[in-house]
Amino acid sequence: MSATLEKGINALRENLDAPIASYFSSCVRCGMCAEACLFFTETRDPQYTPIHKLEPMRRLWEQEYTLIGKVKKWLGLSKPITDGELEAWSPLVYDSCTQCGRCSLVCPVGNDITYMIRKMREGMAAAGHAPKGVVDAVKRTITLGSPMGVKLKALEAQIRDQEAETGLSIPIDVAGAEYMALLSSMEIMNFPEYLGSLARIFNKAGVSWTLSSEAFEATNSGIQIGVADLAREILMRIVTAAEKLEVKKVISPECGHAFTALRWEGPNLIGRPYGFEVVHILELLDQLRSEGLLKTAGKETVALTFHDPCQIVRRGGVVAQPRRLLGDIAENFHEMEDHGIWNWCCGGGGGVSANERAEKLQLTAFKRKQAQLEKLDVDTMVTACANCRIVLEEGLEHYHMDIRLVGLTEMIAAHLEE
């Protein structure tokens, strides 16, 4: 895949659509999106104003798809997009945007800026200006099967460990199971207890489930980098495996961007609806709860809060479920000031945590979460995304904050009625 400016511009052209034309036509440069973006609020640097991150795409749209833009270009008032310009925009499009979607909710004229960043990344990647860290993650996903290079052997080792830990068998490649569970690399490598928790909960609730040896990795770096072809290839592994095993539903792991990739982008990437349904693990747990199949005992007494993963909540619509589930097992629960669809991102979503170039900026952006937490004075923060969890752990450590982090699924598993 050789990258050139021409390819980048073509990719941008292909992605320009009526919503984007409407969004650019409507922007009044009020700058309110700046205050919605944690990369701006924690740096006060105007270049991090979300709409500014799209300036090359806006100019391309104006020059090619509006009369006034064509006149401006003809008069020499509007300059063509250069390769150097796209390169200069790379840190804005990749390092300082987690696609958290907060700006899209704030914009008074209704511009879905995050939607445009997703499309802008297609042009940036085609022009060869995606950051190395994310490019490498995509390469590993294509060649090895996962962005962190996790192979089946590693998963099998974790399965054996978790089977020993729980005393339960973890099904793999069971055709005709109702559910096929997916994991993110981070869950396999850093939080294997998530897998054990699934085994415990599904065993109690009598859920028929399986893993697939051909598709266990749910994260999709193709989407984070903005290359639809690669995103499609990564996604097809899951679709093929699920349709081969003839499962009715596929369970997205806690990981937020995996959910976006599977649930919302997937059918559009492959150009057809799936032969199965996609549910997020929290949706499934909440459903089991309401059916009386998930019974818990005992409550956490420590003061705790919930960090809303952007892609699950604001961009995914799973808002009430984690609260209902937490209500059963926590008696001292406190909401952050901006929570639910108004939450603030951990600072490392959308490929930012895989992008070494953004490391320092990511820690600066974490100050937003720090400020939120300092207002609360809690001992524990529960979340439901392995990537958020890693990023939050790094932030808490860096700022010497003594808060314990727990995944919601694990916390529920620890409270299962015996």
Added chain:
Amino acid sequence: MTAMDLLLWSRGPGLGIAAAIFLFGMVLRLFEIYSLGRKADLAPARPDSPGSGWRTMFTRSIPDAGEFRRAAVVMTAGYIFHAGLFIVLLFLLPHIALFDSIFGISWPSLPTPVIDLITVVTIIALLVTLLHRLMDPVRRFLSGFGDYLAWTVTFLPLITGYMAYHHLLLDYTLILAIHILSVELLLVVFPFTKLMHMFSLFISRWYNGEWFGHKGVAS
């Protein structure tokens, strides 16, 4: 050319030319937007938010409390000048008389002293937005020629209308002609600048609201 000639031109051919450019521009811009089309979303929508796009067209006018605090100047001045512009445009007696003469419909006006006060408040609010644009780092960074042009053509009808009503500085006939010409200038540049947002924001809010509603996030 006398002031009266200018006034007659502005009320006759001037208005016709401005209205024609405005209408042509609006049709063109709407075509430029919609002709790009969009792909159908194949991901199954959540069932709980039907009509989210239509609702968002209106609900997006109500800001989140936290965001209001973070952008108090933009929001306060923004609300005031938008409301002021519409009140003055739609409820000043001579304006209603004009609408009546063109479209044959009229409605009750507000007392002139009230409109006068609202005009002053609106002028102040617009000056605040200009100062904020010039002084605030984000606003200054984002602004270009188009933003100042849009501000100017919005401000001119207000200030010239105020001057005409109070017989300030210039001869009444002349300032009235200038007032009408300033509105015509506004009409001419409207479709080709960010002023277009007055219409396109409803399109944008609809797309945005549908997108969020598709995913089950209430708008």
